[in-house]
Amino acid sequence: xxxxxxxxxxxxxxxxxxxxxxxxxxxxxxxxxxxxxxxxxxxxxxxxxxxxxxxxxxxxxxxxxxxxxxxxxxxxxxxxxxxxxxxxxxxxxxxxxxxxxxxxxxxxxxxxxxxxxxxxxxxxxxxxxxxxxxxxxxxxxxxxxxxxxxxxxxxxxxxxxxxxxxxxxxxxxxxxxxxxxxxxxxxxxxxxxxxxxxxxxxxxxxxxxxxxxxxxxxxxxxxxxxxxxxxxxxxxxxxxxxxxxxxxxxxxxxxxxxxxxxxxxxxxxxxxxxxxxxxxxxxxxxxxxxxxxxxx
Amino acid sequence: xxxxxxxxxxxxxxxxxxxxxxxxxxxxxxxxxxxxxxxxxxxxxxxxxxxxxxxxxxxxxxxxxxxxxxxxxxxxxxxxxxxxxxxxxxxxxxxxxxxxxxxxxxxxxxxxxxxxxxxxxxxxxxxxxxxxxxxxxxxxxxxxxxxxxxxxxxxxxxxxxxxxxxxxxxxxxxxxxxxxxxxxxxxxxxxxxxxxxxxxxxxxxxxxxxxxxxxxxxxxxxxxxxxxxxxxxxxxxxxxxxxxxxxxxxxxxxxxxxxx
Numbered sequence: 371x372x373x374x375x376x377x378x379x380x381x382x383x384x385x386x387x388x389x390x391x392x393x394x395x396x397x398x399x400x401x402x403x404x405x406x407x408x409x410x411x412x413x414x415x416x417x418x419x420x421x422x423x424x425x426x427x428x429x430x431x432x433x434x435x436x437x438x439x440x441x442x443x444x445x446x447x448x449x450x451x452x453x454x455x456x457x458x459x460x461x462x463x464x465x466x467x468x469x470x471x472x473x474x475x476x477x478x479x480x481x482x483x484x485x486x487x488x489x490x491x492x493x494x495x496x497x498x499x500x501x502x503x504x505x506x507x508x509x510x511x512x513x514x515x516x517x518x519x520x521x522x523x524x525x526x527x528x529x530x531x532x533x534x535x536x537x538x539x540x541x542x543x544x545x546x547x548x549x550x551x552x553x554x555x556x557x558x559x560x561x562x563x564x565x566x567x568x569x570x571x572x573x574x575x576x577x578x579x580x581x582x583x584x585x586x587x588x589x590x591x592x593x594x595x596x597x598x599x600x601x602x603x604x605x606x607x608x609x610x611x612x613x614x615x616x617x618x619x620x621x622x623x624x625x626x627x628x629x630x631x632x633x634x635x636x637x638x639x640x641x642x643x644x645x646x647x648x649x650x651x652x653x654x655x656x657x658x659x660x661x662x663x664x665x666x
Numbered sequence: 667x668x669x670x671x672x673x674x675x676x677x678x679x680x681x682x683x684x685x686x687x688x689x690x691x692x693x694x695x696x697x698x699x700x701x702x703x704x705x706x707x708x709x710x711x712x713x714x715x716x717x718x719x720x721x722x723x724x725x726x727x728x729x730x731x732x733x734x735x736x737x738x739x740x741x742x743x744x745x746x747x748x749x750x751x752x753x754x755x756x757x758x759x760x761x762x763x764x765x766x767x768x769x770x771x772x773x774x775x776x777x778x779x780x781x782x783x784x785x786x787x788x789x790x791x792x793x794x795x796x797x798x799x800x801x802x803x804x805x806x807x808x809x810x811x812x813x814x815x816x817x818x819x820x821x822x823x824x825x826x827x828x829x830x831x832x833x834x835x836x837x838x839x840x841x842x843x844x845x846x847x848x849x850x851x852x853x854x855x856x857x858x859x860x861x862x863x864x865x866x867x868x869x870x871x872x873x874x875x876x877x878x879x880x881x882x883x884x885x886x887x888x889x890x891x892x893x894x895x896x897x898x899x900x901x902x903x904x905x906x907x908x909x910x911x912x913x914x915x916x917x918x919x920x921x922x923x924x925x926x
Binding site: 375378379380381383384385386388389390391392393395397400401404407414444467469477478479480481483485486487488491492493494495496500501505506533538554557587594595597598601602616619620621624630632633634636637640641643647651657 | 669670672675676679688692702718734737738740742745746747748750753756757760762763764765766767768769770771772773774775777791793794796797799800801807829830832850853857859860863864874875878879882887890893895897900902904905908912
């Protein structure tokens with residue numbers, strides 16, 4: 371190795387040093403520590419003591435843990451499906467060759483950029499059972515007016531409906547993917563006499579499945595983190611129907627200071643997310659179409 | 667228009683008088699609009715202080731993040747060193763780690779340092795490209811890879827140091843990508859709720875998102891006009907940024923989305 375190469379090598383490490391430190395101190399270190407804390411009974415008041423796997427055992431018998439997990443899965447699966455469907459719908463509509471101003475081309479991204487707290491507050495107001503905008507419209511049309519966030523049936527659907535407003539990133543990704551479908555393929559399929567639906571089913575959809583896989587995984591991980599909405603709009607209520615996993619974790623850790631138990635919950639949740647992500651990856655060979663595979 | 671609905675309703679409510687808020691059927695455009703709620707909120711809660719806090723935290727985060735991420739991205743994109751590719755894969759993989767897994771030990775660590783109830787836990791990790799850092803590093807690296815490496819070689823022959831190449835050649839060239847990073851990082855930090863909620867206890871330290879929540883819990887739905895006025899103010903900085911940088915923004919997300 372020459373002197374110049376050696377110099378390049380240590381300069382390289384020097385440049386990535388901030389990340390190396392950050393990753394060690396703020397990510398990997400805490401993750402390892404988290405596992406050990408999950409084996410402790412730690413409440414920050416009395417000295418911690420080692421309790422083995424009893425935190426994990428406790429969670430199995432904790433009805434609120436299960437309830438929050440079921441709620442989060444319900445929220446995740448519906449919002450992810452809705453987000454993909456709505457994102458695709460909007461992207462297909464925007465991808466038409468009609469000229470739209472730049473303003474309208476990006477406006478869908480706006481809700482994803484503002485604070486969830488501010489948006490949640492507007493929604494609390496829009497969905498107010500007595501004087502909210504939504505119910506006055508429904509009342510005007512002679513339709514039933516649910517109590518939304520105050521109703522055990524409607525509280526979770528309210529949060530799910532609100533999530534449609536966060537579909538902006540999906541639209542961007544789908545638009546980019548749609549633009550990547552070459553024109554000659556469309557020409558070919560049109561010569562074959564395919565209609566709009568066949569075109570979508572046999573050409574457009576297969577071609578953008580990699581983008582769908584990407585959003586599927588990102589949205590799932592993201593939806594599992596749902597917190598601010600539930601905290602601000604319902605605080606987990608009524609009767610815990612909107613108690614999400616992270617909200618429950620937050621309560622255990624930062625309201626009751628059950629640090630050991632909360633760490634165990636964090637690990638269980640991590641395993642669940644990891645398992646779901648792996649299932650998506652494994653299944654992708656069946657339904658995701660990669661152009662490069664054919665070219666080989 | 668569908669996407670603007672909540673915003674229009676937010677602003678519309680904030681511009682109403684108390685009597686107009688409860689009219690039926692609800693009006694979209696209050697006649698006449700009134701700025702009353704915008705004068706009232708300042709005495710109801712220390713909004714100005716919350717705004718100042720948010721700007722301090724966001725400013726410190728953005729500066730640290732852009733500096734550290736561009737350096738790391740430069741290292742990964744331009745220099746050859748052993749283990750580089752493996753380290754980069756680790757960096758990409760770390761993006762899927764859910765934050766709750768390191769949240770608790772980190773809290774204990776910051777408690778041990780005596781940083782709880784200060785702004786430090788909110789911005790110091792970003793100086794070391796932690797949390798969202800990998801995403802920005804990835805984005806900047808993609809940009810850097812599009813710049814021909816002959817440039818570096820020429821500069822090296824002229825006796826320019828690696829650090830000189832980074833500051834004098836690369837940083838000016840990747841300006842669009844840096845702007846995207848600034849936008850992403852600004853909006854994320856400005857809107858973040860969970861981190862300030864965990865670390866900031868005293869009201870004088872609240873950021874604007876916490877302040878909004880505080881306003882809601884203090885006054886509730888009876889003061890909906892004032893609440894909507896405060897919400898409107900809280901989203902103004904991101905709105906301004908959004909309209910100024912639309913072009914860069916969409917470019918940034920499509921690059922990060924497609925090449926992943």
